[in-house]
Amino acid sequence: MPDDISSSIHQSTAGLSPQEISFSLFKAAAQTELPTALWRLPNTPHVQALVAKETTHSLPPLEGPAKGFAFHPFQVSPTSPINFLPADIYYCGKADEKVEVNAEELMERFRAVFSKTGQKQEIRSLQNWPQHPAGPVSAIRRDAFEQTVATAVSAMQAGCLEKVVLSRTKTLPLFEGFDLLQTFDHLTQLYPTAFVSLVAIPGVGTWLGATPEVLVQIDRHRVFRTVALAGTQPITDGLTPADAIWRQKEIEEQALVQRYIISCFKHLRLREYVEAGPRTIAAGNLLHLKTEYSAAMDEVGFQHLGTQMLELLHPTSAVGGMPKAAALKMINELEQHDRRYYSGFLGPVQLGQETNLFVNLRCAEVGQDTVTAYAGAGMTADSNPAKEWQETELKMQTVLRLFQASES
């Protein structure tokens, strides 16, 4: 029997596929109540996994040596803290690579459990995962939501603000035989261009999602990237991104996000960024307008551009509104639920020499017996309350379609 966790893990993973290794790491962490994350980057096949001994409640600089996984709420509060999961155990999901063990002293219990979860037939049958201590947030009824939208529209028509993103939730009971890891697997298959994630943190909860929205990326060549994503229409029969026609309302809504990003660059006095778009992209059953921004950090002389932009960008007007302060005030006044980690951000920091943070959209919080989906829509002076309800319904379907058995 090997006497360190590293060799123990390598022995236990012999004969498993890369995805099975990631799943069994996640499962052993959940069973031993350690913070853990599973994710699949857009347009890649690799399911990556990370296990931490404990969570820290602040984020390190994105350009520094710290490696881990960030899970940040929409607004920080005692019940929704910032979480950074150091990469004590990390697996990049590639067949020819080993599980990296950076903390040999990781609990003995994890090693013992892992050698069992690593057995093929056992991998999927996870029974318990962390839950938010307060249980599911409350859901708003359709008439009340539409009334709230009407209130926001009147404020915008009166010129109090230009845009606000209002959200709502929907909770369903989990169906008999629900399998968390299988649901994650289905999401990776359904949405190859999304960032698909499953995060489980004791005392915080378990979140599953397939988001289309990059917040901050820094690639291995130290190129910074972000996007302005907004405007929504359903993909109806035969409609391709190239055929999409956008109304003035959506064009303006997305232009506000662009303007906000450009104002962040201006604030830093950075002029040499590259802008591409807007163009139409597909995200699951929806189309959006997207403009991409990039800057080579060393060439433009901003060594910490990722960290600086992250501080300025979150929450962008794709999830808050414009002007930012007035929109956040309106969200806090009108929304009856706590957004928790919905419309916060999440993703790997400095892993595989890259940082990839995404806005936490098209996501759901999985309790022991329930699943709660969250979605919002950008309101402007031209919004129609019934259409905004429908739009949030479609956005929630990205994840809730996998819980259909729950609806029957």
Ligand SMILES: C=C(O[C@H]1C=CC=C(C(=O)O)[C@@H]1O)C(=O)O
């Ligand atoms: C706020 C959400 O989506 C944002 C991203 C794309 C399009 C959006 C919109 O059209 O309103 C939202 O700004 C959500 O999915 O909950």
